[in-house]
Amino acid sequence: MNTNRLSPGLQSALNSQMTKEAHASQIYLSYASWADDLGYAGVANFLFRHAQEERNHMMKLLEYILQRGGKVKIEAIPAPPPDPTNIQNCFEKVFEHEVDNTAAVYKLVKMSFDEEDWATWNFMQWFVKEQTEEETLALNLLDKIKIAGGAKATGDALYTLDRDLEKQPDDAVLAQEKTAEKP
Numbered sequence: 001m002n003t004n005r006l007s008p009g010l011q012s013a014l015n016s017q018m019t020k021e022a023h024a025s026q027i028y029l030s031y032a033s034w035a036d037d038l039g040y041a042g043v044a045n046f047l048f049r050h051a052q053e054e055r056n057h058m059m060k061l062l063e064y065i066l067q068r069g070g071k072v073k074i075e076a077i078p079a080p081p082p083d084p085t086n087i088q089n090c091f092e093k094v095f096e097h098e099v100d101n102t103a104a105v106y107k108l109v110k111m112s113f114d115e116e117d118w119a120t121w122n123f124m125q126w127f128v129k130e131q132t133e134e135e136t137l138a139l140n141l142l143d144k145i146k147i148a149g150g151a152k153a154t155g156d157a158l159y160t161l162d163r164d165l166e167k168q169p170d171d172a173v174l175a176q177e178k179t180a181e182k183p
Contacts, residue, residue: 003069004068004069004070004071005068005069005070005119006065006068006069006070006117006120007115007117009111009115010108010111010112010115010117010120011065011070011071013107013108013111014061014064014065014070014108014120015065015072015073015075016104017061017104017105017108018058018061018062018065018072019058019074019075019077020101020104021054021055021057021058021061021101022054022055022058022077023077023078023080024054024057024097024101025051025052025054025055025058026051026077026079026080027080027081027093027097028047028048028050028051028054028094029047029048029051029080030080030081030083031047031080031083031084031090031093031094032044032045032046032047032048032050032051034083034084034090035047035087035090040087040158040162041162041166042161042162042163042164042165042166042167043087043090043161043162043165045165045166046165046166046168046170047094049170050170053170057127057130060126064120064123068119068120081093085151086151087145087153087158087161088142088145088146088150088151088153089151091138091141091142091145092142094138094141095135095138095139095142098131098134098135098138099135101131101134102131102132102134102135105124105127105128105131106128108120108124108127109121109124109125109127109128112124133171133172134172136172136173137170137171137172140172141165144161144164145161148160148161
C-alpha cells in the first residue's frame with residue numbers, strides 16, 4: 001500500500017528545497033568564518049546564528065517529507081561562493097541569496113496550490129513568512145551599512161556595526177505586525 005501523500009513532483013521539489021536550505025547554511029557558515037577571520041566577531045556571530053537557522057529550515061522540510069509518507073533524498077550541496085570582498089558585499093550577497101531562496105519557496109507554494117495539496121500549501125506558508133523576514137532583515141542591514149559609509153565605511157563605523165550585529169535580534173518586524181500605535 002502506498003502511504004506517500006506527496007505527488008512525485010512535490011516530493012522532488014521539497015527535497016530540492018531541503019538541499020537548498022542546507023546550502024544556505026553552508027553559505028552563512030562560510031561568510032561567518034570569513035568575517036571572524038577579519039576580526040568582525042559580531043558579524044560572525046550574527047552569521048553563525050543564521051547558519052543554524054537555515055539548518056533548522058532544512059530539518060523542518062525533512063520532517064515534513066517524512067510525516068507525509070514521502071522519501072527523503074539527501075544530496076550533495078555545492079561549495080559556498082567565494083568570500084565577500086567587504087562587509088557591504090557580504091550582506092549584498094546575503095540579500096541576493098535570500099531573494100533566490102524566496103523564489104524557490106514561491107515555486108513550491110504555487111506547485112502545491114496547483115496540485116491542490118492543501119497540507120503542503122499550508123506548511124509552506126511558514127516559509128513564505130520566514131523569507132519575508134529574511135529579506136527585510138537583509139535590507140535593514142544594507143541600510144545600516146549604507147549609513148555607515150558602505151564599502152568605504154571607516155573602521156569606527158564598522159566597529160559600531162559589528163557590535164550592533166552581535167546583539168541584533170534574528171527576526172525582523174514585518175509590516176503586518178505594525179499598527180498606528182506601534183509603527
